[in-house]
Amino acid sequence: xxxxxxxxxxxxxxxxxxxxxxxxxxxxxxxxxxxxxxxxxxxxxxxxxxxxxxxxxxxxxxxxxxxxxxxxxxxxxxxxxxxxxxxxxxxxxxxxxxxxxxxxxxxxxxxxxxxxxxxxxxxxxxxxxxxxxxxxxxxxxxxxxxxxxxxxxxxxxxxxxxxxxxxxxxxxxxxxxxxxxxxxxxxxxxxxxxxxxxxxxxxxxxxxxxxxxxxxxxxxxxxxxxxxxxxxxxxxxxx
Amino acid sequence: xxxxxxxxxxxxxxxxxxxxxxxxxxxxxxxxxxxxxxxxxxxxxxxxxxxxxxxxxxxxxxxxxxxxxxxxxxxxxxxxxxxxxxxxxxxxxxxxxxxxxxxxxxxxxxxxxxxxxxxxxxxxxxxxxxxxxxxxxxxxxxxxxxxxxxxxxxxxxxxxxxxxxxxxxxxxxxxxxxxxxxxxxxxxxxxxxxxxxxxxxxxxxxxxxxxxxxxxxxxxxxxxxxxxxxxxxxxxxxxxxxxxxxxxxxxxxxxxxxxxxxxxxxxxxxxxxxxxxxxxxxxxxxxxxxxxxxxxxxxxxxxxxxxxxxxxxxxxxxxxxxxxxxxxxxxxxxxxxxxxxxxxxxxxxxxxxxxxxxxxxxxxxxxxxxxxxxxxxxxxxxxxxxxxxxxxxxxxxxxxxxxxxxxxxxxxxxxxxxxxxxxxxxxxxxxxxxxxxxxxxxxxxxxxxxxxxxxxxxxxxxxxxxxxxxxxxxxxxxxxxxxxxxxxxxxxxxxxxxxxxxxxxxxxxxxxxxxxxxxxxxxxxxxxxxxxxxxxxxxxxxxxxxxxxxxxxxxxxxxxxxxxxxxxxxxxxxxxxxxxxxxxxxxxxxxxxxxxx
Numbered sequence: 001x002x003x004x005x006x007x008x009x010x011x012x013x014x015x016x017x018x019x020x021x022x023x024x025x026x027x028x029x030x031x032x033x034x035x036x037x038x039x040x041x042x043x044x045x046x047x048x049x050x051x052x053x054x055x056x057x058x059x060x061x062x063x064x065x066x067x068x069x070x071x072x073x074x075x076x077x078x079x080x081x082x083x084x085x086x087x088x089x090x091x092x093x094x095x096x097x098x099x100x101x102x103x104x105x106x107x108x109x110x111x112x113x114x115x116x117x118x119x120x121x122x123x124x125x126x127x128x129x130x131x132x133x134x135x136x137x138x139x140x141x142x143x144x145x146x147x148x149x150x151x152x153x154x155x156x157x158x159x160x161x162x163x164x165x166x167x168x169x170x171x172x173x174x175x176x177x178x179x180x181x182x183x184x185x186x187x188x189x190x191x192x193x194x195x196x197x198x199x200x201x202x203x204x205x206x207x208x209x210x211x212x213x214x215x216x217x218x219x220x221x222x223x224x225x226x227x228x229x230x231x232x233x234x235x236x237x238x239x
Numbered sequence: 240x241x242x243x244x245x246x247x248x249x250x251x252x253x254x255x256x257x258x259x260x261x262x263x264x265x266x267x268x269x270x271x272x273x274x275x276x277x278x279x280x281x282x283x284x285x286x287x288x289x290x291x292x293x294x295x296x297x298x299x300x301x302x303x304x305x306x307x308x309x310x311x312x313x314x315x316x317x318x319x320x321x322x323x324x325x326x327x328x329x330x331x332x333x334x335x336x337x338x339x340x341x342x343x344x345x346x347x348x349x350x351x352x353x354x355x356x357x358x359x360x361x362x363x364x365x366x367x368x369x370x371x372x373x374x375x376x377x378x379x380x381x382x383x384x385x386x387x388x389x390x391x392x393x394x395x396x397x398x399x400x401x402x403x404x405x406x407x408x409x410x411x412x413x414x415x416x417x418x419x420x421x422x423x424x425x426x427x428x429x430x431x432x433x434x435x436x437x438x439x440x441x442x443x444x445x446x447x448x449x450x451x452x453x454x455x456x457x458x459x460x461x462x463x464x465x466x467x468x469x470x471x472x473x474x475x476x477x478x479x480x481x482x483x484x485x486x487x488x489x490x491x492x493x494x495x496x497x498x499x500x501x502x503x504x505x506x507x508x509x510x511x512x513x514x515x516x517x518x519x520x521x522x523x524x525x526x527x528x529x530x531x532x533x534x535x536x537x538x539x540x541x542x543x544x545x546x547x548x549x550x551x552x553x554x555x556x557x558x559x560x561x562x563x564x565x566x567x568x569x570x571x572x573x574x575x576x577x578x579x580x581x582x583x584x585x586x587x588x589x590x591x592x593x594x595x596x597x598x599x600x601x602x603x604x605x606x607x608x609x610x611x612x613x614x615x616x617x618x619x620x621x622x623x624x625x626x627x628x629x630x631x632x633x634x635x636x637x638x639x640x641x642x643x644x645x646x647x648x649x650x651x652x653x654x655x656x657x658x659x660x661x662x663x664x665x666x667x668x669x670x671x672x673x674x675x676x677x678x679x680x681x682x683x684x685x686x687x688x689x690x691x692x693x694x695x696x697x698x699x700x701x702x703x704x705x706x707x708x709x710x711x712x713x714x715x716x717x718x719x720x721x722x723x724x725x726x727x728x729x730x731x732x733x734x735x736x737x738x739x740x741x742x743x744x745x746x747x748x749x750x751x752x753x754x755x756x757x758x759x760x761x762x763x764x765x766x767x768x769x770x771x772x773x774x775x776x777x778x779x780x781x782x783x784x785x786x787x788x789x790x791x792x793x794x795x796x797x798x799x800x801x802x803x804x805x806x807x808x809x810x811x812x813x814x815x816x817x818x819x820x821x822x823x824x825x826x827x828x829x830x831x832x833x834x835x836x
Contacts, residue, residue: 060407067454087363088308088340103338104405214338216363217454224404229756236403 009099010106017160048171052230055164056223061120062157063216065150070209076114077140077202086210087205093211096125100218107221112229115222117168121160122215135209136201161219218229257720267291270301270345270354273326277365279398280406282335282451284321284326287345287355295347303328308358367408367450368396369656370431375446377469378434383480385440387469392432393448394460407453417443419465429453440471454783538626553830 076081098119101107110118134151137143167174228236269290277283291294317328328343342358366588372394380387391412399406399793412433413422425433445464451457498509515698675683787795 062455088358088360099340102338103332104335104337104400105332106472108403211456214360218338220407221404224407228403 010101011097014052022053040118041153046183048168049230051164051168051171052223052227055168056227058157058161058164059216061222063153063161063213065154065157066209066213066216069147069154070206070213072144072150072234073206073209076142076144076147078206082203088210092207093214094125094129097121104216105226110222110225112226113173115226116165116173119219119222120162120169122219123158123165126212127155127158130158130212131173131209133205136205148176196227266340270295272343272345272346272355272357275343275357275364276361277335277361278334278368279400280337280362280365280394281400283330283361283364285317285330285343286304287326287328298325300349301354302346303325303343304346305330305341305343305426307336307597308342314344318618319836321652328503335361362452362455364457365406365452365455367406367452367459368398368455370394370448371462372447372464373448373462375435375465375467377817380440380469380472384472387438387440388436388437389433389770390432391446394431396459399450410448410450413447413450413461414438414444414446414459414467417445433689438467438469440469443468449797537718557625 036076075088079139101110130151134148134155137148137151225236267290269292271288271290273286273288275283275285285301289301295301298320303320304314306312317330318334319329319331321327321329330339338360340358340360342356344353345355346353370393370512371387374393375389375391378388378390393410394403395408401408407429409427409429410431410433412425413428414423414425414435425435442466446467447461447464449458449740451459566589657808673682673684677683704740707730
């Protein structure tokens with residue numbers, strides 16, 4: 001029964017995705033290279049394989065830095081008994097437009113297209129929450145500089161990752177895609193609440209960091225699977 | 240809502256161990272989960288223990304229920320209770336979802352009690368399998384043969400799907416000397432090989448490796464250790480090095496020391512045997528002093544600023560004669576002069592000094608070191624020997640004492656004063672005035688009239704000149720005058736007269752300028768200033784004539800106060816000053832007699 005449920009979920013996701021697809025196309029703006037003067041210019045070409053490698057490197061780095069940020073925050077702000085929350089993996093992460101399967105077998109069945117779009121969606125969904133995280137961290141009195149730098153760095157890298165994934169989508173799937181994340185703003189849990197008391201704020205941020213780490217792992221896993229498929233289709237197919 | 244959830248979780252987890260995945264059983268507790276583990280992130284297992292409740296050890300009494308938080312589904316029972324292992328629940332691939340949070344409960348269905356509950360995510364309980372295929376290769380051995388480096392290689396565990404990217408592994412290599420207690424740990428490595436440096440050749444090492452998921456801290460089990468051993472090459476060099484090194488080191492050190500000493504010899508000598516400072520005059524080579532080349536010395540000294548070169552340049556030749564009274568017997572000897580003068584001659588100031596006076600760069604062709612008072616004494620015409628009656632002395636006996644008195648003091652002063660009195664000598668001509676007589680018969684000359692007359696200076700040969708020293712500023716008394724004085728001069732012409740000229744002073748060759756002392760009184764002799772001749776009776780002839788030369792017959796060669804090139808003739812008698820020849824000839828003793836009026 002659970003299996004059937006999962007499949008239904010996947011189907012739902014697919015339908016949802018397909019329904020949204022024309023919307024994306026209507027707002028499609030081809031991603032053109034812009035040089036420093038701002039005028040449109042021809043980009044230097046890069047092979048798809050290299051681009052994918054670079055995108056994977058981005059994702060790996062983001063994942064590693066997210067883990068470091070989580071550790072830093074935990075050491076600095078979170079009381080020791082609550083460290084166990086981390087092992088929970090973040091129960092209260094903001095929900096995505098469509099569920100992402102967690103089992104290996106299911107993931108292996110996801111198509112390239114879906115993989116890329118999932119990654120893009122994930123990246124775009126985290127841009128605003130990270131900005132929120134940065135603002136709250138700046139409000140803390142004794143936030144370590146390393147933590148602030150890391151969150152800043154991650155925000156910047158996410159943008160690059162988004163650009164890379166968009167280009168990949170265009171190259172691999174021959175689709176134009178919307179670059180802004182405005183389409184997902186309304187679906188996200190609003191983070192514009194008033195700043196609550198300190199512990200709650202700390203726990204919220206802690207949760208945020210845990211969830212972000214999880215989603216960064218998802219991005220990395222999807223991209224690596226994609227790469228595996230590109231290079232060697234046989235070994236990446238399970239069973 | 241958040242607060243409630245958090246608080247509930249806190250209450251739960253205070254009891255739970257943080258490292259939930261470790262299968263540690265606590266016998267003092269009731270039934271509880273001992274741990275959950277996943278090896279490859281695709282399946283996982285959980286174990287529990289009945290604890291002290293021994294009546295619940297039968298299988299089936301305790302059951303495991305799980306719930307995946309994402310779907311918010313109801314509690315489900317363990318999909319697979321492992322038959323071979325006691326108290327284990329196995330979740331296979333289909334039931335394993337990553338990125339989802341699981342909560343499991345240990346329940347006793349019969350009593351409907353939940354003994355334990357825990358939540359986790361699968362990636363947090365992953366402990367990868369140990370890597371396989373650990374081997375090593377020798378990289379190199381050091382020159383000494385004591386150390387070596389190896390490269391260790393391994394393969395990721397086969398259960399971990401690294402290729403797909405399902406798991407990203409990081410490896411840690413450890414090594415130790417065999418059977419030692421402490422393992423050396425190297426840094427985490429994301430690749431599948433690592434180099435180990437600095438191992439000793441005679442020791443046996445154990446190497447092992449383990450891995451973990453990147454971004455997680457759960458290490459898996461260690462791989463089997465491999466043994467690494469490189470036999471030490473038994474060579475003769477291994478036994479020699481220490482002794483050879485010692486020997487060569489010592490030799491090298493000795494050589495260095497010797498080189499150091501030789502190179503720094505001078506400095507060391509100075510440090511250990513400091514030289515005794517020798518007296519030194521700036522600019523003068525001590526060798527000069529040793530050799531006795533006083534001419535050069537004089538030239539050097541004349542070139543010194545303090546010696547007022549102008550003086551020596553403008554006065555081209557000898558200004559004074561200085562006799563060195565180096566024979567004390569001479570001084571003490573009572574001579575005619577002494578008797579005449581009635582004074583005890585103890586000082587050497589009256590003497591005509593042939594001094595080797597280095598301070599004066601006098602343009603003199605005389606060698607001052609070899610005084611010959613006899614020769615100078617014989618300058619006076621008619622005198623041939625020492626101690627004989629000087630015509631002057633005898634004739635001017637009365638006047639001379641006064642002269643002497645006056646001039647003694649002057650004489651005493653002037654040896655000192657002559658040098659400072661240089662400016663007055665600028666215009667000084669080559670005049671020499673006999674002012675006193677030495678008991679030895681020498682002539683003490685005094686500075687003559689200041690008369691500007693250019694004279695060439697024997698600058699080249701000023702070393703070999705007897706320094707003439709105008710000893711006093713007294714009047715110049717020629718022999719003629721002296722004779723006349725003694726003969727004709729009335730006792731006291733008066734001091735105010737000062738000078739009295741004699742009409743018969745038309746000396747051949749302008750002996751003097753007609754200024755000479757005549758006074759015979761004992762009263763104070765007026766200090767005769769050469770520049771104030773009251774009545775020059777004589778035709779314009781300078782009152783003083785410089786004795787230019789003394790020839791072999793001991794005749795004085797005088798010259799008029801006209802510019803004459805100063806020559807330094809190589810007279811056979813080098814002691815005597817060479818004077819420019821007088822155009823008028825010279826005054827011989829015979830001639831002197833003719834000069835009387």
